[in-house]
Amino acid sequence: MLAAQFSSFGRPDAVIELVEQPDPGEPGPGEVTIDAELFPINPADLLNLEGRYGAEQPALPMIPGAEGVGRVAAAGAGVSHLKPGERVLLPGPGTWRARFKTSAKAVFALPGGVDPKQLAMLRVNPPTAWLMLHEYVAPKRGQWVIQNAANSGVGHCLIRFAREDGAKTVNVVRRAELADDLRAFGADVVLTDGPDLDARVRDAIGGGALPLAIDAVGGSATQRLARCLDDGGTVVNYGALSGEACMLDVRETIFRDVSLRGFWLRRWFMQTPPEKIAALYRDLAARLGDGRLAVEVEAVYPIRRIKEALAHAARGGRKGKILVSFDAA
Amino acid sequence: MLAAQFSSFGRPDAVIELVEQPDPGEPGPGEVTIDAELFPINPADLLNLEGRYGAEQPALPMIPGAEGVGRVAAAGAGVSHLKPGERVLLPGPGTWRARFKTSAKAVFALPGGVDPKQLAMLRVNPPTAWLMLHEYVAPKRGQWVIQNAANSGVGHCLIRFAREDGAKTVNVVRRAELADDLRAFGADVVLTDGPDLDARVRDAIGGGALPLAIDAVGGSATQRLARCLDDGGTVVNYGALSGEACMLDVRETIFRDVSLRGFWLRRWFMQTPPEKIAALYRDLAARLGDGRLAVEVEAVYPIRRIKEALAHAARGGRKGKILVSFDAA
Numbered sequence: 001m002l003a004a005q006f007s008s009f010g011r012p013d014a015v016i017e018l019v020e021q022p023d024p025g026e027p028g029p030g031e032v033t034i035d036a037e038l039f040p041i042n043p044a045d046l047l048n049l050e051g052r053y054g055a056e057q058p059a060l061p062m063i064p065g066a067e068g069v070g071r072v073a074a075a076g077a078g079v080s081h082l083k084p085g086e087r088v089l090l091p092g093p094g095t096w097r098a099r100f101k102t103s104a105k106a107v108f109a110l111p112g113g114v115d116p117k118q119l120a121m122l123r124v125n126p127p128t129a130w131l132m133l134h135e136y137v138a139p140k141r142g143q144w145v146i147q148n149a150a151n152s153g154v155g156h157c158l159i160r161f162a163r164e165d166g167a168k169t170v171n172v173v174r175r176a177e178l179a180d181d182l183r184a185f186g187a188d189v190v191l192t193d194g195p196d197l198d199a200r201v202r203d204a205i206g207g208g209a210l211p212l213a214i215d216a217v218g219g220s221a222t223q224r225l226a227r228c229l230d231d232g233g234t235v236v237n238y239g240a241l242s243g244e245a246c247m248l249d250v251r252e253t254i255f256r257d258v259s260l261r262g263f264w265l266r267r268w269f270m271q272t273p274p275e276k277i278a279a280l281y282r283d284l285a286a287r288l289g290d291g292r293l294a295v296e297v298e299a300v301y302p303i304r305r306i307k308e309a310l311a312h313a314a315r316g317g318r319k320g321k322i323l324v325s326f327d328a329a
Numbered sequence: 330m331l332a333a334q335f336s337s338f339g340r341p342d343a344v345i346e347l348v349e350q351p352d353p354g355e356p357g358p359g360e361v362t363i364d365a366e367l368f369p370i371n372p373a374d375l376l377n378l379e380g381r382y383g384a385e386q387p388a389l390p391m392i393p394g395a396e397g398v399g400r401v402a403a404a405g406a407g408v409s410h411l412k413p414g415e416r417v418l419l420p421g422p423g424t425w426r427a428r429f430k431t432s433a434k435a436v437f438a439l440p441g442g443v444d445p446k447q448l449a450m451l452r453v454n455p456p457t458a459w460l461m462l463h464e465y466v467a468p469k470r471g472q473w474v475i476q477n478a479a480n481s482g483v484g485h486c487l488i489r490f491a492r493e494d495g496a497k498t499v500n501v502v503r504r505a506e507l508a509d510d511l512r513a514f515g516a517d518v519v520l521t522d523g524p525d526l527d528a529r530v531r532d533a534i535g536g537g538a539l540p541l542a543i544d545a546v547g548g549s550a551t552q553r554l555a556r557c558l559d560d561g562g563t564v565v566n567y568g569a570l571s572g573e574a575c576m577l578d579v580r581e582t583i584f585r586d587v588s589l590r591g592f593w594l595r596r597w598f599m600q601t602p603p604e605k606i607a608a609l610y611r612d613l614a615a616r617l618g619d620g621r622l623a624v625e626v627e628a629v630y631p632i633r634r635i636k637e638a639l640a641h642a643a644r645g646g647r648k649g650k651i652l653v654s655f656d657a658a
Contacts, residue, residue: 239579246579254591260582
């Protein structure tokens with residue numbers, strides 16, 4: 001069985017290697033085996049390969065990957081809720097491999113008729129956006145949420161979820177040429193980042209309420225978002241694309257009661273009962289099925305070309321995710 | 330009536346000026362007049378005079394001052410809960426003046442037999458420490474709280490309040506020579522700040538729980554405190570002695586669920602019913618009376634020497650507060 005792994009931290013396309021690993025064998029009682037179809041390369045994967053992800057360094061060698069989609073190969077004794085051929089999320093972390101054997105308990109069948117490329121990106125970005133929008137200070141109908149790195153997978157999901165709620169989005173990007181595409185996708189306001197961001201946001205939203213900011217960047221970008229918030233607002237940080245610590249001026253913390261929180265999807269997995277996790281994924285998969293939710297894909301590489309895929313994923317200026325497929329493996 | 334005011338922002342002892350203002354006159358129905366006795370000079374006052382305090386610049390000229398103590402001069406018709414001669418907190422902001430006329434509603438008699446120098450410092454530091462310790466994630470008996478700028482007025486109060494609760498304090502200071510005095514005052518652990526602070530804290534507290542950090546400094550000092558916290562812990566920021574924005578690494582926000590909040594006493598005043606405010610002050614004044622609570626005083630200047638008092642307050646290396654007295658005015 002083919003797997004992608006790395007044995008030292010470094011440039012992702014340099015340190016990744018394809019290896020043959022023993023097939024996991026037939027499923028035991030209560031287990032299923034799953035054949036992988038597709039996985040995406042996420043920013044967190046790149047950080048992981050570079051040794052910059054998580055509070056502690058992981059042990060090496062390591063198979064990376066937080067998500068992907070596949071089909072049930074075989075179900076062991078006592079497994080009644082899954083049948084061979086049904087599409088399921090790959091159990092993670094460690095999804096960059098061809099075959100899995102796992103307890104069937106946390107595995108659930110995805111709805112049919114949904115593009116598997118979209119399902120391959122279901123596990124991380126959609127619940128990240130969903131939970132950040134709803135679990136801190138959910139903007140009410142007519143209220144606003146501001147996010148940076150708005151052209152990301154999470155950014156796209158957040159735009160769509162906010163629209164469903166009747167809330168509006170201010171989307172901060174680095175490249176002005178993204179604005180038309182994002183507006184066509186559903187963004188209400190698109191602005192480039194800059195020191196006068198708060199003044200331009202206030203011009204754009206008038207007297208609208210802005211209680212929530214979603215920060216993927218860190219550094220001074222955190223402060224620029226915080227400055228846009230209403231008094232008492234919350235910044236939820238889930239990334240550090242700047243490579244810098246979040247900055248928050250006391251003008252915001254002390255005098256305007258702005259809070260900074262962090263979101264990590266893996267913590268939600270650890271703290272949430274499996275049936276509640278499955279229910280959210282079924283809701284989100286249904287949205288992928290009917291088009292309420294969609295994430296752009298820029299390219300699909302076969303697993304044999306994983307190094308090219310990683311180099312592509314590490315480049316700026318993309319318009320969508322890079323996926324890797326086992327079909328041609 | 331004498332008042333201290335400033336008409337432009339700058340070095341505090343340079344911009345402060347003593348002026349004569351009209352006496353406020355006799356109290357009307359429901360009003361009292363108060364003669365000032367003493368006020369302290371707090372770090373926030375210095376920032377205010379320098380134009381670095383608050384979310385917006387105040388209109389000038391301005392009479393600074395957030396606290397102080399005085400005696401009721403006269404009570405108007407219908408005021409039954411206050412008598413001339415009773416000691417009360419000065420109504421603020423704008424306490425650096427000789428006489429006040431104000432609605433009697435928010436004024437309450439302080440207990441007798443308490444050192445007026447201590448009462449002059451009751452309004453700001455004790456409730457600040459009390460509320461930060463109790464209103465976010467109050468450490469339980471045997472748990473720890475960490476604070477920087479531990480030799481401040483707030484720091485001293487926090488040490489005493491934590492002891493009352495059976496909680497323990499890690500006190501971070503810049504000067505190692507403060508350690509013995511702080512330990513004598515009640516501090517459990519005293520450490521100097523530095524990049525390895527978290528390792529030294531863990532050595533000192535063993536497996537103890539550390540859910541709360543109190544930050545008066547900002548900049549990278551915020552991050553150093555955050556690094557010491559348990560997963561899920563909270564940093565409460567109430568000052569920016571570094572002059573820098575609070576920094577918080579995503580290692581803390583995302584992967585360890587550490588939150589950053591801000592505390593501003595003035596917001597608490599605005600959001601809390603007067604009777605609840607009075608009740609807390611009576612509790613805190615009783616602690617000043619029986620010695621459970623005390624703040625060090627380094628010097629008392631007469632109001633005529635306010636410039637010297639401000640220059641003294643702006644110097645580092647003090648061991649206690651600078652007070653200003655109207656007695657010799």
